[in-house]
Amino acid sequence: MNDIDHRVSGNKLDLFHQQEEGAGMVFWHPRGWELYRVLEDYVRARMRRAGFREIRTPQLLARSLWEKSGHWEKFGAAMYSLADAEEGRALCLKPSCPCHVQIFNQRVRSYRELPVRYSEFGACHRDEPSGSLEGLKRTRAFVQDDAHVFCTEAHIEAEVGRFCSLLRAAGLQFDVLEGEGAFYGPKLEFHLTDSRARSWQCGTIQLDFVLPERLDAEFVNERNERERPVMIHHAVLGSMERFIAMLLEHHEGWLPVWLAPEQVVVATISDANIAYAQQVMQALDEAGVRSVLDSRPERLEKIVDAREKQVPLLVVAGSRDERDRTISIRMRDGQQVTLSFADGVGHLRLAARQTRAHA
Ligand SMILES: [Zn+2]
Numbered sequence: 001m002n003d004i005d006h007r008v009s010g011n012k013l014d015l016f017h018q019q020e021e022g023a024g025m026v027f028w029h030p031r032g033w034e035l036y037r038v039l040e041d042y043v044r045a046r047m048r049r050a051g052f053r054e055i056r057t058p059q060l061l062a063r064s065l066w067e068k069s070g071h072w073e074k075f076g077a078a079m080y081s082l083a084d085a086e087e088g089r090a091l092c093l094k095p096s097c098p099c100h101v102q103i104f105n106q107r108v109r110s111y112r113e114l115p116v117r118y119s120e121f122g123a124c125h126r127d128e129p130s131g132s133l134e135g136l137k138r139t140r141a142f143v144q145d146d147a148h149v150f151c152t153e154a155h156i157e158a159e160v161g162r163f164c165s166l167l168r169a170a171g172l173q174f175d176v177l178e179g180e181g182a183f184y185g186p187k188l189e190f191h192l193t194d195s196r197a198r199s200w201q202c203g204t205i206q207l208d209f210v211l212p213e214r215l216d217a218e219f220v221n222e223r224n225e226r227e228r229p230v231m232i233h234h235a236v237l238g239s240m241e242r243f244i245a246m247l248l249e250h251h252e253g254w255l256p257v258w259l260a261p262e263q264v265v266v267a268t269i270s271d272a273n274i275a276y277a278q279q280v281m282q283a284l285d286e287a288g289v290r291s292v293l294d295s296r297p298e299r300l301e302k303i304v305d306a307r308e309k310q311v312p313l314l315v316v317a318g319s320r321d322e323r324d325r326t327i328s329i330r331m332r333d334g335q336q337v338t339l340s341f342a343d344g345v346g347h348l349r350l351a352a353r354q355t356r357a358h359a
Contacts, residue, residue: 006135006136012308013031014029014032015028016028023133025139025140031261032261035259035260038261040240042355043237044121046169052147055119057103057122059094060092061091061099062091063089068098069215070210071092077127079127093125094122095124096124097146097148097231097233100120100146101212102215105215109219111152114150114229115159116149116229118147119145119148120147121145139239139242142241143239144238145236147233148231149231149232150212150230151230151232152229155230156232163205163236186206187204188205194250196249200246201238202238204238205232205233208233209230212228217231253310256355258355260310260311262290263290263313264289265314266291266294267294267295267303268295269316271297272319273319276322277295280317280344283345284348287345287349289345291315303330312331313348315330315344325341326341327341327348328344329347
């Protein structure tokens with residue numbers, strides 16, 4: 001089996017590039033960003049269903065906060081920092097954890113509100129040595145599907161269970177390992193195994209009794225006393241960038257239909273069919289199917305190109321289809337099926353939405 005490097009797919013499928021001026025950073029192209037957003041929306045919907053409220057916190061914060069949280073001491077060497085021109089304060093680029101505590105701390109919390117769950121697509125920066133950078137797998141800027149639960153010890157077990165069902169809902173098969181070198185407290189790491197039996201660390205969940213103490217998080221308990229909540233840090237996919245690298249390598253660029261940036265190429269047989277092809281495109285667009293039109297005169301190249309770009313479904317719109325109002329669909333494995341207009345759109349709509357989790 002040939003070993004596909006996600007960087008090769010990224011280039012071939014026109015998803016992203018990296019360049020010297022932004023070493024360790026990613027320039028997402030339209031198709032790559034489409035994939036990114038589909039994945040992000042999927043996680044977002046799952047997190048909402050699991051009881052998390054999405055928030056957004058600043059990128060850049062005074063170094064004093066990072067000193068208080070303990071990040072500066074432990075990770076300072078890898079944190080990007082700069083000075084605030086007006087006040088000359090040192091500022092640092094975040095991870096999200098201390099920011100979520102700031103929102104929790106904005107008002108007095110009662111035990112009745114717990115667990116409080118926040119999630120954020122948190123942009124993180126890490127000044128990694130240039131020699132360790134590797135495409136999307138190791139970057140200097142990445143987004144984590146960061147989430148935090150503020151709760152009591154009595155809630156921990158149920159929250160860990162909730163996290164595991166989130167992973168299962170995402171169709172992820174995993175092994176659980178005890179994490180090492182944990183910064184906050186006990187940590188579980190979730191490792192996925194890909195098609196070539198390589199193991200990837202994706203999700204993590206970690207209990208934290210330290211950060212609430214350092215940053216003064218508290219709630220009022222049943223006895224009307226102030227008490228520290230337990231903080232649970234969790235990420236389902238981990239770094240979005242690394243997860244996309246894993247998807248591309250695992251599927252060798254043939255992403256499942258629901259993730260493919262372009263799900264259907266609508267190819268015309270001749271110029272006479274362009275108007276009909278556009279009707280098909282419009283119906284697909286209304287059905288939420290991502291399609292592109294290929295109306296170039298070269299017939300054969302269209303099929304070759306759709307394969308080359310690893311677009312999973314091809315609709316060939318010819319004069320017979322137009323006359324009979326049918327849709328001819330060609331699958332990735334070469335199978336072909338001709339359906340009525342409504343059935344064809346319905347079929348593609350279903351194919352476009354089918355995630356493993358719903359199967
Ligand atoms: Zn955290």
